[in-house]
Amino acid sequence: MLGDLGDTLDAHVEQCEDCSARARGYQRIAAMIAAGATAHAAPPDWKQRTLARVRAARARRRRTTVLSMVGVSAAASAALILHIHMRSDPESPGPALAMEIVDPGGWRGDTHPGQEVHARASLAGEPHFEIRVYRGSRELLVRCPDAGPPACLEADRTLLVWTVPTVGTYQVVFLVSQQPIVAPRGSFDDDTAAATAGGARVIHVEPLNVH
Amino acid sequence: MRTARPKPKPDGTLDSKIQGLDGGLAAALEAGDGDQAMEILVELHGEHVYRYCRRLLGEGADSDDASQTVFMQAFQSLKDLTRVRSARAWLLGIARNRCLDRLRALRRGPEPLEDNDLHAIVEQHPGFPASDDDPRVRKALDDCLDELDPRSRAVLVLRFHDELTYEEMSRLTSDTPGALRVRLVRALPLLRRCLESKGVQP
Numbered sequence: 001m002l003g004d005l006g007d008t009l010d011a012h013v014e015q016c017e018d019c020s021a022r023a024r025g026y027q028r029i030a031a032m033i034a035a036g037a038t039a040h041a042a043p044p045d046w047k048q049r050t051l052a053r054v055r056a057a058r059a060r061r062r063r064t065t066v067l068s069m070v071g072v073s074a075a076a077s078a079a080l081i082l083h084i085h086m087r088s089d090p091e092s093p094g095p096a097l098a099m100e101i102v103d104p105g106g107w108r109g110d111t112h113p114g115q116e117v118h119a120r121a122s123l124a125g126e127p128h129f130e131i132r133v134y135r136g137s138r139e140l141l142v143r144c145p146d147a148g149p150p151a152c153l154e155a156d157r158t159l160l161v162w163t164v165p166t167v168g169t170y171q172v173v174f175l176v177s178q179q180p181i182v183a184p185r186g187s188f189d190d191d192t193a194a195a196t197a198g199g200a201r202v203i204h205v206e207p208l209n210v211h
Numbered sequence: 212m213r214t215a216r217p218k219p220k221p222d223g224t225l226d227s228k229i230q231g232l233d234g235g236l237a238a239a240l241e242a243g244d245g246d247q248a249m250e251i252l253v254e255l256h257g258e259h260v261y262r263y264c265r266r267l268l269g270e271g272a273d274s275d276d277a278s279q280t281v282f283m284q285a286f287q288s289l290k291d292l293t294r295v296r297s298a299r300a301w302l303l304g305i306a307r308n309r310c311l312d313r314l315r316a317l318r319r320g321p322e323p324l325e326d327n328d329l330h331a332i333v334e335q336h337p338g339f340p341a342s343d344d345d346p347r348v349r350k351a352l353d354d355c356l357d358e359l360d361p362r363s364r365a366v367l368v369l370r371f372h373d374e375l376t377y378e379e380m381s382r383l384t385s386d387t388p389g390a391l392r393v394r395l396v397r398a399l400p401l402l403r404r405c406l407e408s409k410g411v412q413p
Contacts, residue, residue, distance in 0.1 A: 022400075022403070025403050025412075025413035026399045026403065026413070028413045029352075029399065029402055029403060029406070029413050030370075030371040030399075031371075032348070032349075032352055032413075033352075033356075033367055033368060033371040033372050034371045034372055034374070036259070036262060036263070036266075036372060037348065037349045037352055038262050038265070038266055038349055038352065038353050039346055039349040039350040039353050040261075040262050040265040040266065040353055041258065041261075041262070042257060042258050042261035042262070042275075042278070043275065046257065046261060046275065046278075046279075047253050047254065047257050049279065050253050050257060050278075050279045050282050051249065051250060051253055053279050053282075053283060054249050054253075054282055054283060054286045055246070057283050057286060057287070058245065058246075058286065136273045136275075136276040137273060137275055137276050138273055138276075169276060169279075169280060169283075209280075209283060
């Protein structure tokens with residue numbers, strides 16, 4: 001594998017002491033890359049977060065499978081609800097967020113760009129709330145109700161109407177609190193940690209994996 | 212953590228297709244316990260996948276999310292794992308595709324830096340030999356790879372870490388084999404000089 005490095009060098013390398021030294025240096029660099037030498041390490045909670053995402057995806061897939069069976073009989077419908085989910089505790093009367101993915105063009109079997117995410121919040125008496133949508137873990141895309149229309153509505157208690165823009169992974173989080181919620185800075189982990197520290201209750205919705 | 216109960220064949224052995232996988236993983240797959248299989252995969256290979264994504268994507272991209280996406284896809288394709296010899300190689304193959312997707316999404320990254328921009332010539336450090344056991348060397352290599360443009364960094368990783376041929380890389384990146392070779396040849400001196408500027412004598 002490292003042998004072809006020699007091909008990239010001038011033919012006189014073997015007679016040129018300086019060139020030979022450089023070639024050996026390149027070979028050592030290649031060997032370090034090959035060995036995966038790095039000081040980078042996954043964040044401490046990376047494994048837990050990864051497994052949580054996998055479990056959430058599994059749960060969503062199960063729901064989608066059930067609903068897709070319903071969808072077959074409702075294929076003529078112009079707008080098809082792919083799945084409805086998210087209550088932190090279905091038996092609890094506490095705050096909850098019901099989320100739907102609506103496909104104006106008909107279901108195409110998977111979550112994809114162009115679909116609309118509709119979310120309705122039940123506040124259960126909590127005076128302050130926010131719905132946030134992040135792309136990946138770093139980019140805050142939507143923040144309701146602050147963003148206002150057209151993304152954030154209040155008619156018919158549909159608070160978030162948001163069109164999935166591109167392929168990617170999106171995280172939706174619902175925050176409720178007895179006091180004003182700490183403003184986000186744009187990083188999912190930092191924002192939810194800050195909100196929690198500020199007394200908010202953080203209710204996670206399973207990530208949307210848009211293909 | 213739950214313990215998967217393998218379903219042995221009548222002769223008491225596990226399916227030969229998955230015998231080569233790590234013991235607990237093979238058992239979990241035999242038992243159809245996807246949760247357990249994923250826990251084992253993340254535990255055994257998560258760090259490696261994260262580091263691979265971090266190296267390939269560099270500092271600016273979200274290697275945290277990218278590496279998690281690898282395991283999301285792995286879960287969806289878990290049945291394929293019964294047909295592979297190495298779970299790690301399988302995961303890194305997924306990681307390679309997902310990370311290259313992200314690099315493509317970035318469109319053209321910043322152009323390669325000129326030598327003079329890549330590393331200001333600093334006072335001569337006493338050089339220390341390049342050894343991947345030395346954390347200073349690993350850190351310097353990380354930093355210097357991060358300073359390269361994304362496509363040059365990707366070529367180095369695909370060629371030397373993944374041991375792909377230029378033809379294989381071409382199919383993944385849509386660049387010609389010749390262009391990839393040129394990119395690698397140009398990247399190596401930049402990397403060497405950058406390491407030297409950080410006191411690493413490769």
